[in-house]
Amino acid sequence: MTETTTVTFSVLAADERLPDFAALSGLLAEARGLNREDAGRLARHAWGFIGEGLDETAADGLLAKCGAAGIKAVKIPSSRMTALKPPLRVKKAVFEADGFNYTGAGADIRSCRSGEILVLSAAPVREETIKIIKTTEEPSGQERAIRFGIMAVTGLPMGLGKRKEVKKEVRSSELSFVLELILRTDGTRLRVSSNDFDFSGLKEKKTCSSQTNFRVLCAELAAFAPGALKNAGLWAMLESKPLGTLPYDSAEDFEKELRRLAVLAGKGASLLFQQKK
Known part of the structure; x- marks a missing residue:
């Protein structure tokens, strides 16, 4: 059957x-x-x-x-409509005559031409970070009392307990301006975070404000790749509109909007997506 x-x-x-x-x-x-x-x-x-x-x-x-x-x-x-590929973090970028050169987390420099950029998407997104912190804790008062009682009864020296090393997971979140690019080659997905990016590539256009620098970078990329589809957040930046009214309540909102533009840009081509297994 x-x-x-x-x-x-x-x-x-x-x-x-x-x-x-x-x-x-x-x-x-x-x-x-x-x-x-x-x-x-x-x-x-x-x-x-x-x-x-x-x-x-x-x-x-x-x-x-x-x-x-x-x-x-x-x-x-x-x-x-499967999930997009995981983004590659971009730490620095420079506009050159022959293209857009970017540096990833591994300090390797890559380049792409304007026609390779299919989608430009930007928005204020709350990013969560997880840190593991090691601390030492003294024996509790109850543990000390028990050990002291045993020593008093038996007369055997036991000590009052040793310090313990404890690993704690600390979660924190902060609002960051995020810019993502989807490239034609294998659907490569690049991510720029305003809180972790070197804006020196803007040269004389660089300011003291990371948010202003982020807007300048978005405008430069939009001019560099005029054929790329742009999301609502990027359009708001280009048109100097407030971003607070846009409903980016979570990273899932940003991701969902990006997926639609990726489909439209690639005419539904599956190369843009990471296929489910």
């Missing part, structure tokens, strides 16, 4: 810029039978994903509703 594999689809907003919020909320309310409040919450974190895990009939029906709402959309097989 032959097993039948069910093919499912995702429906994505097809334009580089996100659809109008009110139009998307109305569409989701109608398509999913939601009230306006619930549809608005869903639209806030949709990031261009209008429907996921749909059979072909449902996907085509949703596409028709998108057209009626004035939202341009595209249907993509779910098999091409």
Whole structure:
């Protein structure tokens, strides 16, 4: 007996810029039978994903509703919506006549040309760091009392206990401005974090503010790679709009938006993604 594999689809907003919020909320309310409040919450974190895990009939029906709402959309097989590759940290970058030269965590210098950059995505993201701290702890008062009692009864010298080395995991998070690039070659994904980047490559444009330097770097990259798709955060920076109103409530929001642009830039090419095993 032959097993039948069910093919499912995702429906994505097809334009580089996100659809109008009110139009998307109305569409989701109608398509999913939601009230306006619930549809608005869903639209806030949709990031261009209008429907996921749909059979072909449902996907085509949703596409028709998108057209009626004035939202341009595209249907993509779910098999091409796997996770993006892990990002490679970039510590320093310089613009040269022949391309964009960047230095990774291993101090190796690489280069890419403007046409190789498919996506530019930037946003304020809260990044979590984990540190292991070693400390020494004295024996507890109860442990000392027990040992002292044993010595008093037996007369045997036992000491009051030794210090113990304890490893503690300390978690902390801080707001960082993050810029990511997706390259055409093997879907390489680069990440720049404003809190851990050497902006000296900006030369005379470098300022004393890491946030200002980050905006300058974003503008330089957008000018260097005009054909790259840009996310809502990068557009806000280029248009000098406030970033606080953008709904980047978590790193997952940033990642979701990046995935959609990667699909659009690669026309759904699977090379952009790390295939699930």
